[in-house]
Every structure is written in C-alpha cells, then in structure tokens.
Amino acid sequence: MLSQYTTTIKRLSLRLRSFGVQGPLLRTFYDSVVASAIFYGISLLGQQHHRQGQEENGQTGEEGQLCPRMPPGLSGGGGKRNRRMMAKLSSLLNNTSHPLQDTLTALGSSFSERLLHPRCVKERTERDATNWSSDKLKSLLLGLKVENDEGSCEVTEVSKVEGEASINNRKGKLIFFYEWNLKATWTGKSKAGIKYSGTVEVPNLSDENDMEDLDISVSLNKDEPETPLTNLMKTKGAEKVREALGSYVGFLKTEFTQGMILPTANGMAKIQSTSQSKAKQDKTQISSSSSMAAPVNTGVKIPTCKFSMKEKFLTSPADLYRVFLNQEMVQAFTHAPAVVEGERGGKFRLLDGNVFGEFTELVPDEKIVMKWRYNNWPCEHYATIAMTFLDRSSETELKVECRGVPDNEEERTKEGWKRYYFEAIKQTFGYGARLF
Secondary structure, three states: OHHHHHHHHHHHHHHHHHOOOOHHHHHHHHHHHHHHHHHHHHHHHHHHHHHHHHHHHOOOOOOOOOOOOOOOOOOOOOHHHHHHHHHHHHHHHHOOOOOOHHHHHHHHHHHHHHHHOOOOHHHEEEEEOHHHHHHHHHHHHOOOEEEEOOEEEEEEEEEEEEEEEEEEEEOOEEEEEEEEEEEEEEEEEEOOOOEEEEEEEEEEEEOOOOHHHOOOEEEEOOOOOOOHHHHHHHHHHHHHHHHHHHHHHHHHHHOOOOOOOEEOOOOOEEOOOHHHHHHHHHHHHHHHHHHOOOOOOOOOOOOEEEEEEEEEEOOOHHHHHHHHHOHHHHHHHHOOOOEEOOOOOOEEEEOOOOEEEEEEEEEOOOEEEEEEEEOOOOOOOOEEEEEEEEEEOOEEEEEEEEEEEEHHHHHHHHHHHHHHHHHHHHHHHOOOOOOO
C-alpha cells in the first residue's frame, strides 16, 4: 500500500510539474496531499477499531460511516480543541447532506478532471522515453572499463534498470522527467591474473538531482577476498559511471527529442511525426554523407537570444585552441566518432551528428568563430559561437559568446556546453586539476 501511494504521489507530482507548477507551490501541494492521506488513514484506522468494538459488544453502526473516534494511543493529550476539530472533520465526512459536501465534490471532481484529462492537449505533447532510456542506460554502462597498476575492472552486466522517463512539450518548451534505480555487476582482474567481482548501485538518478549528487555505491561480493581493485572502482570506476549517466541525460535531451519541436513560419511549435522525422533524417544523411552540405533555407524566423560563458582551464591557450580543431582530440573528449576540418570554412560534426557547423574565423591560439547548431533546430538556423582564449599566466580563460540561439534552447545549449565541452575536456585531458 505504501509503495503504491508513493508511486501515485510521484506520478501526480510529475503531472503537476508538466503544467509548470514548480517550487514552493509544488511543495505546498505535496504537503497537503500527505496531510490529507494521513488524516484519511487515521480515519480508516479509527473506523476499524470502532467496528471491532461494536462487534465485540454486539453492536452495529451505519454501513460506510467514518467513525470520529481516534485509535488508541492517538486520542490522548489533545484536549477539547483537538476533539472538537476531529468531530467537525468527521461530521463533514460522514454527513452527506452537509452544505459543504456539494462544494467539496465539485471541486474534487473538477481538479481530478483537469489533472488527469488536461484540456491543453494542443499545447502539450508527452512522449514516453522509458524503453528507450532503459536500452540507452544499458548500452552506456555495459563495457565501462578502468585500470591502473593493480589491474583492471569492467562492468560486465546491468542487472537492474528500474524507473521511468518521459518528455513533455508544453508551449514549445521541453520538460524532462526521469527517475531510475540502477544496479550493475563489475568484474576485476589483478596483474597476477586473480579475478574478483562486485556490484555498482545508483539508486537516485533523477531530474531532481545533479550528476554530482548521485549516490554511486561500489561493493565487493561477500565471498571475495579484499583487493585494491575495489578502491579502483570506487574512484575511477564511479567517475566513469557518473560520466556515462551524464551522457544518458545529454542523449535524452538531444537524440530522443529529435522532431519534438519544430518552429513554423508563424512562430508556433508543431510536432513532427516519427515517420516524417525518420524520412527527413534519412534524406539529410544521404545528401550530407559526401559533401556535408547544409539543408535548404526555409526562411523561418524565430525568437533568439544571446549569452556568454567563461571557464578556466589549467593549460596554455595554444593547447586548448588545438583541442577544438584536432579531430582525434575532439573524438577523445566526446567519446564518439567525429568529423572536424580544422580550417577556415571547414565543417565539423560531432556527438553522433547531434552537433554540426562550420568554422568561419580562426586566429591561431587566440580566437575561433563558428556557425553552430543542434541537429533538431529549425532548418538552416545556426547560432554564432565566438571563443576567445585569454592567457592568465598559469591557466587559460575561455570566453564563449553565443548569439542567435533559439529562446527555448538557451538552457539546453548552456548545459550542453558545460557538460560536453568544458567538463569533458577537463576530465579527458586533465585541464581541471592542479598538480602540487
């Protein structure tokens, strides 16, 4: 019963958040639901105790009546005020002719109807990403490998992927919901050839938690002897798992959302069918496989924004500049095949084709300007990204100025740059940690 109640509350909370109900208002609603559930449970428990007493005394009451008595252990110490309050609440619940009954019924029915059957269907579309997410999580975790002087460890099985994921398109804005409980098996092999095994558990992968807040628990199986490989999995292994789960969130927001939002000439968003999306994608791949030519301009005008970001890297401007133009280095920090023509007018395509564009200005070791876009942005719409490399003695400050980003893509673009450029480059090349 408790698990069903918890699941129901979570689903109800997700539904409310899809309507834009956030922060204190959502918390207030949650608290009120919990309070009402507690009262209802107490009332039912009181009813049960009262009926038991009646049966023992040979008495019967009105069928379906909620007894105002509190169960033993909960009724004492409240005084007259509490008894009066409980009597009023119980009388309202028990008395079907009470003046407020019609109002409560009407409000409850109206709220339930709007919550379960929203009328804003034209402005709102939801896609279930559970099956896709389950497969993606397994593919990202399976085969993860770390090693050091003691030996190597690898994730060999993903035994539990419990949870759900969905994407809500409300008025052209995508809202992501996901909650997962994961468990995987890792096997290790020491330099001496001895094999070990253990588990990795992540109980709280959720849209409410940042990647840094994930609980990644690594343990060695009980029948296994102690080994330094356990510590290897707890450090490097846990970071690899965290990185893979971060990639899942990125793919959820890019790969799975393809075709969900396509601004039209009048600025409204429309949903592209799966068959249309696939046909268009296949056509684009055929036309771009040899020449990487951009799609035909449709002349669509959309509202855009501009913003800037700054990040510091523990390396020289020359080394950091080279990271963005060298194809092998790009493939290293994106962990995926990429095409990078590191010259003025050269094209680039990375992250499995989710990001592509063209270099328009290159000032060696100082500046890179490029046309840049996600593959599901409106046809032929590019943002202009200008990267300036500033020498700060022992480190390089990278200033990224973005112009022409679609309004509803601002947060996604910022998050993408921070996660798949800044953090990935630091982790891959060690540009984020000082050595003493």
